[in-house]
Amino acid sequence: MRRRFLADEVNGDTAALTGQNATHVARVLRAKVGQEYEIAAECRVRLGTITTVGDERVEFALGEEISTPDIVPITLVLAIFKFDRFEWAVEKATELGVARVVPIVARRTESHLAQSAMKRVERWRRIAHEASQQSRRVSPPVIADPVKLKEALSIEAGLKLVCAESEDQVLPSVIAQERRSKATDLHSVALAIGPEGGWTDDEINMFQGAAWLSASLGPTILRAETAAIAAIAVVASFSVLS
Numbered sequence: 001m002r003r004r005f006l007a008d009e010v011n012g013d014t015a016a017l018t019g020q021n022a023t024h025v026a027r028v029l030r031a032k033v034g035q036e037y038e039i040a041a042e043c044r045v046r047l048g049t050i051t052t053v054g055d056e057r058v059e060f061a062l063g064e065e066i067s068t069p070d071i072v073p074i075t076l077v078l079a080i081f082k083f084d085r086f087e088w089a090v091e092k093a094t095e096l097g098v099a100r101v102v103p104i105v106a107r108r109t110e111s112h113l114a115q116s117a118m119k120r121v122e123r124w125r126r127i128a129h130e131a132s133q134q135s136r137r138v139s140p141p142v143i144a145d146p147v148k149l150k151e152a153l154s155i156e157a158g159l160k161l162v163c164a165e166s167e168d169q170v171l172p173s174v175i176a177q178e179r180r181s182k183a184t185d186l187h188s189v190a191l192a193i194g195p196e197g198g199w200t201d202d203e204i205n206m207f208q209g210a211a212w213l214s215a216s217l218g219p220t221i222l223r224a225e226t227a228a229i230a231a232i233a234v235v236a237s238f239s240v241l242s
Contacts, residue, residue: 003037004040006140014061015041016060078102080105080146092228097232104148163217164215
């Protein structure tokens, strides 16, 4: 299987890797002119043949397009929690294919985390970029700037799901019911995961008032990052949707 890289620059039928990407290809992989890699650019993947190699820049001639599977775009609305675990969640959500991550300042988000979150966004984007290359994605997910919950409620998606410990019906059942009823466009999904301690009652009411469906992840209490990954995996299992 060929290695895949996200192009740092693309211009028509040429592309380039720069900075750390170029250094990795040139020094670690010891790439040579004429070698082929998969290059992801502009939301598609093409076969790239190396034309020049340098420590800071590797250039490619782009050839045939390589087919990639269609997946349901998932927007992860993720309440901000301890940064080390939040970063882990961003990395794993990227590997699982989420299209967008929207960090949320929730009622139970610790105040010092809420105040520092904006300074962490570029780091989260770098983590997502690196995880995208490792997992052979076509493009990295969008990592949005942190917002308050009210601003995220109007996110556009065919199906909007909020995971809540107080809900009796489990997530797979909720999705299956919506799929059977065909009352909802299941070709895009928004998935909301609360902070440590969960959503408050008024936040759940806000979700329900904005037409989000509540669902449980089972009888055990999960850490926020575990809940995020479990929920994404459940949604992804319904990714071949008609």
